[in-house]
Amino acid sequence: MHDPVASADPRYRADPPADDTIARILAGLDGEGRYEAIAVVNREIAAWTTNGVLDGWRASPATPAHIAAALEEFVHAARVLPDWADPARIGAAEAVFVEMSMLSCTLLFCASLPECYVPVDLASVLHTAGQLEQHTDYRVRSTAAMIFPVMLRGGLTAPDGGGVAQVLKVRLIHATIRHLIMRGNPAAVMAGGETGATLAELAPKGPGLHRALYARGWNVPQHGLPINQEELAYTLLTFHYVFLRSLRRLGLGLTAAEEGAYLHGWNVVGHLLGIGEPLLVRDMAAAERLFARLQARGRDAANGGALPYGAPDPRPALANALMRAMQDEIPLRLLKPFPTLLTRYLCGRTNARELGLDGRVSLVSRALFALCMGAVRGIDWLVRRVVPGFSISRLVSRVLGYRLTVKLLMDQTRPLKLPEVLLNGVAQAVQAWHHDPKAPAWMNRLELRLRPDTSSTSRKQG
Structure with a gap:
């Protein structure tokens, strides 16, 4: 290639x-x-x-x-x-x-x-x-x-x-x-x-x-x-x-x-x-x-005029619908803007603006996100010099990803159901991901407490 x-x-x-x-x-x-x-x-x-x-x-x-x-x-x-x-x-x-x-x-x-x-x-x-x-x-x-x-x-x-x-x-x-x-x-x-x-x-x-x-x-x-x-x-x-x-x-x-x-x-x-x-x-x-x-x-x-005259730009509607889907799975009101803030951080300001994700977010949420990102990066860098597998960033991302996977992918009461063979594969992957082999035992215990309870997650054909 x-x-x-x-x-x-x-x-x-x-x-x-x-x-x-x-x-x-x-x-x-x-x-x-x-x-x-x-x-x-x-x-x-x-x-x-x-x-x-x-x-x-x-x-x-x-x-x-x-x-x-x-x-x-x-x-x-x-x-x-x-x-x-x-x-x-x-x-x-x-x-x-x-x-x-x-x-x-x-x-x-x-x-x-x-x-x-x-x-x-x-x-x-x-x-x-x-x-x-x-x-x-x-x-x-x-x-x-x-x-x-x-x-x-x-x-x-x-x-x-x-x-x-x-x-x-x-x-x-x-x-x-x-x-x-x-x-x-x-x-x-x-x-x-x-x-x-x-x-x-x-x-x-x-x-x-x-x-x-x-x-x-x-x-x-x-x-x-x-x-x-x-x-x-x-x-x-x-x-x-x-x-x-x-x-x-x-x-x-x-x-x-x-x-x-x-x-x-x-x-x-x-x-x-x-x-x-x-x-x-x-x-x-x-x-x-x-x-x-x-x-x-x-x-x-x-x-350059790719959109027909007068047609709305579809991108903000698509991106904001995705953000709302994630926010719906976050229980604390103060943390609900975090998916949008993380997307801004990972995708950059220009893309966030064109996707309509540059709207106002409460000062408290923005400050908390910035504090978390700065503290996490700093603590991770420092502690990993002694404990190579330590990562708060990894812990937080795993907890968020677990919640989104369980709620948005495995819940078969949603309108679009995954094929059973694929659902079984996702479920097996989720089970295998219960334990982070790179993390200390206490971080795995903390992650377990922060994850949603999957015993009540419906996999019935709705």
Whole structure:
């Protein structure tokens, strides 16, 4: 792999293998026939629960022949790891995720997801695809539905892991969204050189997400293709680079070898997700450069008129919905602003302002947060000189991450339920994360007292 190059504009490239698969499935269909075929696809890919299931996978007998053939050919080709994938480094990446445990969840909620909303074009698609300011569960749970299977032990390499299967599901969902928004195969538009194509907004013919996407309208010169290569690469960076950068900002940075392994593991995910190799980065310096360039271009889209005249910026609604979801799980009123304040700290002032997270927070809460961050960093630095495993920052992040994981991911009374196989994986991870092996015994006891009681957490199918 090498640093990204600007040989071709990634905004006008998507994922031909996945796009061609969906185009084959939907060819010649319109109206209800289109949505019925998509329902068949969703039913079939729901059976992709583990990597082992993909070996020799065949569609169910009731599946129309052309849909079965398209899906089977896609699975056969797309499930293979790249030849540069290193199982040892993938294992090291999994070890980082497991070792960071609940801290990984805190950084997902307070860094990766907020940064994902900064490019206005991507936020606009996310807004349409889930009305996410009203249904934050969708974004949180669908994101977790990929991260956990990918990063848990054996997620990418073991037959009983679920990472490859989950990534391929996401890849076809992306292709379906692109096909609906573009009202056909995106590659057909670009092959004709029609970069000036603009699809007018239509009145949705009935309720539902798929009809809303089809009627949405799209301006290719301003937006590029929906969920294009650049946006896919940027999203991947929020999962590995932003995570590693956040650890550094919390004073919990990893070694260069650990950071490189984590980037490598996610690069394998990027390959499976259909991201071209030039947009995969192998070290933090290259990741920082690419992230800055892509985020600047995504930010400039808003200032350059990417939003239709008079349309509201979707980013503040998305970000504030995420903050409210976290605040709802914090019992003390004084501490409720902490997720917003932590997001500001991890993502920076500019991003916080564009996400609408720069609103007024009580002076007491701000002072308490600043005092806590300063004291924690200072105490951690001092005590770790004598007790290497000591970290108050780690303790606080684990407690917050535990609460958010239990309440936002494992509670099956929420509208979007996790598949049972994934829920079991998350539950097993939570059980394994009860004890921090790097912390002194008294800190583990304190953490246990601060965590919410999971015995009452509902996992019933609501």
